[in-house]
Amino acid sequence: MTSILLLFLDGVGLGPSDPHTNPFAHARLPRLEFLLSGRTLSADLGPFSSETCTFVRTDATLGVAGRPQSATGQATLLTGVNVAREIGEHYGPKPNQAIRDIVHRHNLLAELRHAGRRAALLNAYPPRYFAGIRSGLRLLSVIPFAFFDAGLPIPEEGDLREGRALSADFTGIGWHQRLGYSDTPVHTPREAGATLAGLACAQDFSVFDGWLTDYAGHGGDMQASLEVLQVLDTVVGELHAAGEKDGLLTVITSDHGNLEDLRERGHTINPVPTLILGPRQLREEVAGHMADLTGLAPAVRRILL
Ligand SMILES: [Zn+2]
DSSP states (O other): OOOEEEEEETTOOOOOOOTTTOHHHHSOOHHHHHHTTTOOSSTTOOOEEOSSEEEEEEBOSTTOSSOOOHHHHHHHHHHSSOHHHHHTSOOOSSOOHHHHHHHHHSOHHHHHHHTTOOEEEOBOOOHHHHHHHHHTSSOOOHHHHHHHHTTOOOOOHHHHHTTSOBOTTSSSHHHHHTTOOSSSOOOOHHHHHHHHHHHHHTSSEEEEEEOHHHHHHHHTOHHHHHHHHHHHHHHHHHHHHHHHHHOOEEEEEOSSBOTTOTTOSSOBOOOEEEEEESOHHHHHHHHHHTTBGGGHHHHHHHHHO
């Protein structure tokens, strides 16, 4: 059975290739550059499939006016339903009851679980996150909600410590610098990428919820954005290696644009990149579904169910 990893990057679209406004055009990203044969992940990049990867542009507006938002976009990815059209608007960042109901009725993760497939979320969340949920002050965003709804665990501190999950920044340094821990694991970007690949290969379907890209886009800070992308580049290199060595199929996509245009602190209506690594035939099968965000869940169903 093929292992599929969804490396979800919140708020990454295809913007103008201007190094002053687009961190993808400014950053030195050698592994991504290798995969794209020297080109940049930007609006100039047309769809292609090569020896190393397959790329398509994916519409995130879903035929609904306004700026795409995280809850409707992520719910669309994990159900295959055009959730923005169903509820009549783009909505987010956290899901409302109507979105949670749609996720519950069409939850890809629940379908995989009921078919006996192994599915896992690969991000760990700190204790204060769970405390916020329990107190009602914080709502689960769609990706962890979909795992919870499917009866699957949301990884916590112990999972991070024991290497069953990574932190949202991949390396774990954020738990030290922002959360005040001194003894949770810290990995180099390369170790983090290899760990992520290993965890993904032990599942049929796994998801890494990378929300730092959207956070950096809202912050509008070029230097902070470059730091996020440099770690990501190394991780992508390790996932590519796992595709060659172990046949891991990695689908990297997003819910809406943001980070690709730092002039714009909010979300954009740009298409988002879908970059697929791993066995070529499967890459191309997934790419054929990804004209818009509704295509991911049907593609995963076709391969795994
Ligand atoms: Zn956002």
